Structure formats: C-alpha cells, structure tokens
Amino acid sequence: MTTSVVHPLAHGDSVIHRIDPRVRLLCVLAASVCIAATSRPGPLLAACALAAVLVLVARIPWRPLWRRLRVLNAFMAIVLLTVPFSMQGETIWQAGALGASREGLAQALRIILTGNTLVLLLTSLVATIEPTVLAHALLHLRVPDKLVRILMFAVRYIDVLNDSRLRMDRAMKARGYVARCNAHTVRTSAYLVACLLAQSLDRAARIERAMRCRGWRGQFPVLNHFHAGARDVRFACLFAGALAAAMVMP
Amino acid sequence: MHISEGVLSVPVLAGGAMLAAGAIAVGLKKLPDERIPQAGMLCAMFFVASLIHLPVGVSAVHLVLNGLCGVLLGWAAFPVIAVALLLQALLFGFGGLSVLGANIVVMGVPAVLCSCLFHAGFSTLTPHQAGLRGALAGGGAVALGIGLMTLALWLSSGTAYWPLIGTVLLAHLPVMAAEAAVTGAVVFLLARTRPTLLAPALT
Numbered sequence: 001m002t003t004s005v006v007h008p009l010a011h012g013d014s015v016i017h018r019i020d021p022r023v024r025l026l027c028v029l030a031a032s033v034c035i036a037a038t039s040r041p042g043p044l045l046a047a048c049a050l051a052a053v054l055v056l057v058a059r060i061p062w063r064p065l066w067r068r069l070r071v072l073n074a075f076m077a078i079v080l081l082t083v084p085f086s087m088q089g090e091t092i093w094q095a096g097a098l099g100a101s102r103e104g105l106a107q108a109l110r111i112i113l114t115g116n117t118l119v120l121l122l123t124s125l126v127a128t129i130e131p132t133v134l135a136h137a138l139l140h141l142r143v144p145d146k147l148v149r150i151l152m153f154a155v156r157y158i159d160v161l162n163d164s165r166l167r168m169d170r171a172m173k174a175r176g177y178v179a180r181c182n183a184h185t186v187r188t189s190a191y192l193v194a195c196l197l198a199q200s201l202d203r204a205a206r207i208e209r210a211m212r213c214r215g216w217r218g219q220f221p222v223l224n225h226f227h228a229g230a231r232d233v234r235f236a237c238l239f240a241g242a243l244a245a246a247m248v249m250p
Numbered sequence: 251m252h253i254s255e256g257v258l259s260v261p262v263l264a265g266g267a268m269l270a271a272g273a274i275a276v277g278l279k280k281l282p283d284e285r286i287p288q289a290g291m292l293c294a295m296f297f298v299a300s301l302i303h304l305p306v307g308v309s310a311v312h313l314v315l316n317g318l319c320g321v322l323l324g325w326a327a328f329p330v331i332a333v334a335l336l337l338q339a340l341l342f343g344f345g346g347l348s349v350l351g352a353n354i355v356v357m358g359v360p361a362v363l364c365s366c367l368f369h370a371g372f373s374t375l376t377p378h379q380a381g382l383r384g385a386l387a388g389g390g391a392v393a394l395g396i397g398l399m400t401l402a403l404w405l406s407s408g409t410a411y412w413p414l415i416g417t418v419l420l421a422h423l424p425v426m427a428a429e430a431a432v433t434g435a436v437v438f439l440l441a442r443t444r445p446t447l448l449a450p451a452l453t
Contacts, residue, residue, distance in 0.1 A: 005301075005341065032348040037260050068343030075254045082413040104410070115256030118346050126347070127340050134340070146278045146286060151333045153290020154297060158337070161291075161298045181305050186428065190435030193299050193313070197292075197322075197436070198444055204291035208284060 004159050009064060009123070010130040016058035017128050020232040021137035024125040027239045031121055034247055035114060041106075044113045046246035051120035058124040065123060072119050076112045083108040131155040136224035149220060161200055168192055251314050251395055251425065252338075253353055255346035259406040266402065267351030270332065273358055277328035285326070292322060293330045297337055304432075306424040314425065317391030318433050320361030321368045321384065321448065327361040328354065352402055360394035380448065381438030388433025392426040 010017075016024070035047050055065065087104030094100075129137065135152045139145060172188065179185050258266070281289055296319055303310040320327045332354045338344045345353045364387040375383065396419060403411045403418075440447055 028347060032346075036256075036263055036348045071343060072254055078417050079257070079414060082417060083410065086413045087410040107407075107410070111256045113256070115254050115346075118255040118348060119343050122339065122346055123343060127343075131337070131340070144275075144278055146281065146283075147274065147329050147333065149286050150290045150293055150329055151336070153287055154293040154333050154337060157291055157294040158297050161294050162301065165298050165301070179303070179305050181307060183431075185304060186431040187435050189302055189304055189313070190432045191439060192302065193315070193318075193432065194436045194439040194443075196295055196298065197440070197447070200291045200295040201288065201447060204288040207287045207291070211287070 042249035048117040054124035252345040270351035270354035273328045281326040316357045317388040320365035360391040377441035380441035384437025385430045385434025389430030
C-alpha cells in the first residue's frame with residue numbers, strides 16, 4: 001500500500017551501482033563544471049552522448065527517466081520559443097514582426113543540450129546511490145556533519161510523513177473533498193500542511209527524547225566505509241578520459 | 251521555483267554556490283545540536299508539502315512554502331532548504347547539482363528576510379494579524395525569489411533572456427497567490443492552536 005518516494009532508482013544492480021559512491025559524486029561534480037563552462041557544440045554533443053551511454057549502462061528504467069526529462073524539457077520548450085527571438089543576430093526566419101536569429105537558436109540549443117546532459121549524468125551516476133549511502137559518502141567527502149545529519153533525518157522521515165499525508169488525503173476524499181480552484185481548497189490544503197507540521201514537530205520532540213535516553217552525544221556513528229578498489233580507479237580514469245576527449249572535440 | 255540546468259552562466263553559478271555555502275555555514279552555526287532532529291523533520295515536511303498540488307485554472311501549482319520555512323527556522327532555513335533541494339534534484343530531477351547553489355540562494359534569502367520581518371514585534375499579534383503577516387511572508391518570499399531568479403537570468407545573459415524572464419514571471423503569479431493564501435492560513439491555524447511553534451526562530 002505504501003509507496004516509497006525516497007529511492008526509486010537506487011535498487012538497480014548494474015556496473016554503475018557497484019562503483020564507489022564517492023568516486024561517482026566527484027566524477028559528476030567535475031563533469032558539471034566542465035560542461036557548464038563549455039559553449040561549443042562539439043564538446044556538448046560528445047558529453048551528451050557520454051551521459052546517454054552511462055544512463056544505458058546504469059540500466060535506468062524508462063518511466064522515471066522520461067518523467068525527469070519531461071519536467072526539464074517543458075522548460076526547455078519555453079527557452080526554444082523565446083530565446084531565438086530575443087537575441088540579436090543574423091535573421092534566419094521571419095514571422096511577422098518577429099525574427100529568429102541564428103545566434104539565438106544556437107544559444108537555445110546549447111542550453112537544451114547542457115541541461116539534458118547534466119540531468120542524464122545526475123540520473124545515471126548520483127540518483128543510483130541509496131540516499132543513506134549518499135549521506136555517508138558526503139560525510140567522507142568532508143561535507144559538514146550537521147548538514148549530513150539533517151539529510152539523514154529527512155531521508156528517514158520523508159516516507160513516514162508522506163504516508164501520513166496520503167492517509168489524510170484518503171480521509172478527505174472519503175468525505176467528498178475534491179481539489180478545485182477556490183478558497184475552500186486553499187483552506188483545506190493549509191490545514192493539511194498545518195497538521196503535517198504539528199505532527200512532524202511532535203515527532204521530532206519524541207525522537208530527540210528517545211535519542212537522549214539512548215545516550216545520544218550529537219554524533220552519528222559512521223557505519224559505511226568505502227574502499228576505492230581497482231574497479232573504481234578504472235572507472236574514474238575511463239570517465240576522466242572520455243570527458244577530456246569530449247572537451248577537446250572540434 | 252527551480253532554475254534549470256544549463257541556463258545560467260558560469261560566474262553566476264559560481265557566485266550562487268559561494269553565497270549558498272556561506273549562508274549554509276551561518277545557518278548551521280546558529281542551529282544548536284539538539285534542534286537537528288527538528289530541522290531534519292521540517293526538511294522532510296517541506297519536501298512532502300511540495301508534493302501537494304493546488305489546481306489553478308487549467309494547470310496546477312505545487313506548494314513551495316519557503317516563506318513558512320523561514321518563519322519557523324530563521325537562518326537555519328538555509329541548510330534545510332539546501333537538503334530539500336538536493337533531494338528534489340536527486341529524486342525528481344528538478345534543478346541539478348551545478349545550479350544547486352543558485353537555487354538555494356533564490357529560495358533561502360527570501361526565507362530569512364521574511365522571517366526577520368515576520369518576527370518583528372510578534373508577541374503582541376492576534377491570530378488574525380499573525381495570519382495576515384504569514385500571508386505577506388508567503389507571497390513575499392515567492393515574489394522575492396522570482397526577483398532573485400530574474401537577477402540571476404539577467405546577469406547570465408543581459409537582455410537576451412527578457413521574454414524568457416517574462417514567461418517565468420507570468421507562470422509564477424499563481425504560485426505567489428497560492429503561497430500567500432496557504433501560508434496565511436497555516437500561520438493563522440498555528441497561532442491559534444500552537445503559538446509556541448511560531449515564537450522561536452533562530453534569527
């Protein structure tokens with residue numbers, strides 16, 4: 001009955017899933033910087049191909065992948081419809097008073113390619129890390145431990161709170177509630193949020209007391225230790241090579 | 251209210267990341283250890299609240315609630331928003347890693363500003379007045395967020411993005427109205443039933 005929001009893609013078993021999460025995170029960070037800084041079409045196309053290959057290797061199911069790309073490309077459609085017409089340059093297409101410029105079209109395509117490449121990379125390499133493992137990987141990468149603790153609590157309780165939201169939602173529907181564009185809907189949603197808020201803060205207070213009584217000293221024991229082996233080094237080298245090759249494309 | 255990957259220029263991305271890192275550091279410093287479970291829980295709460303959709307005309311908007319986040323958490327809203335945005339990027343593909351910093355600034359700065367304004371002389375307010383302030387904080391946080399988003403897009407490419415910015419603005423007007431109404435009602439209900447929750451923010 002309950003559906004988990006928290007790890008839709010982390011349960012696969014591909015070559016990518018077995019690579020050290022720290023290595024994958026660092027690879028994505030490096031690639032993001034390189035890709036965001038490039039504006040030439042050749043490297044961008046090559047990087048996009050690399051990201052697509054990684055998505056295939058990670059065996060990401062089509063449905064969640066499609067959902068992510070749809071969210072992104074709804075925005076990209078607006079970019080494609082506005083940027084060519086607002087950028088100065090050589091006119092290639094005239095529609096009444098509006099002219100689309102070659103430079104504008106190139107810029108729009110560049111944005112679309114960059115955005116899709118980065119989302120594909122994030123999906124294949126980082127979304128495939130179990131969130132709790134990701135938290136440990138971040139700790140090992142020296143992200144402040146308070147921030148990681150917030151992440152751990154959030155990951156732990158998102159599904160709990162979402163179940164509670166769905167339960168209230170079913171109760172509301174059973175009593176004939178239909179969301180419409182009116183004040184009643186706004187008030188009902190607001191009271192739903194207030195209920196969730198009160199529940200979550202009460203629960204937080206109980207958790208805090210329970211943790212104290214078990215000797216909490218403000219530090220999670222770090223249970224996951226990672227050991228980068230030959231396979232991880234091979235992956236990092238391969239990735240760095242492919243990225244470098246992509247970046248020097250004409 | 252996410253800026254997508256690929257739109258912003260490198261200096262804006264870098265500036266956003268640095269500002270976000272600084273603000274998160276301040277937020278963490280002001281967040282005492284014993285309130286971390288609460289912050290994590292609120293982070294989960296805001297993540298879940300963003301799954302609630304309100305129908306507006308032919309489409310629907312989802313709740314953002316960064317104004318409410320600021321009202322409840324003060325400066326600690328920064329780390330909480332950072333974690334929520336990271337999770338949204340990972341689980342749904344909204345935004346991404348390279349724009350994470352910029353997105354944190356766009357959502358977090360209005361949250362903290364609204365919290366300062368909201369809590370000025372708060373103790374003497376009636377629940378209705380508190381609700382009105384909550385509505386201002388909720389709508390104002392979105393308005394300010396759109397302002398910052400516009401600034402980021404403008405810094406990235408100057409005038410070439412104006413029509414894009416206009417479309418983004420238009421798309422966010424219903425979000426602003428929904429946020430103001432919902433935040434106002436939430437604050438009103440909290441002021442009546444749980445006034446203590448509204449009092450302590452880490453300003």
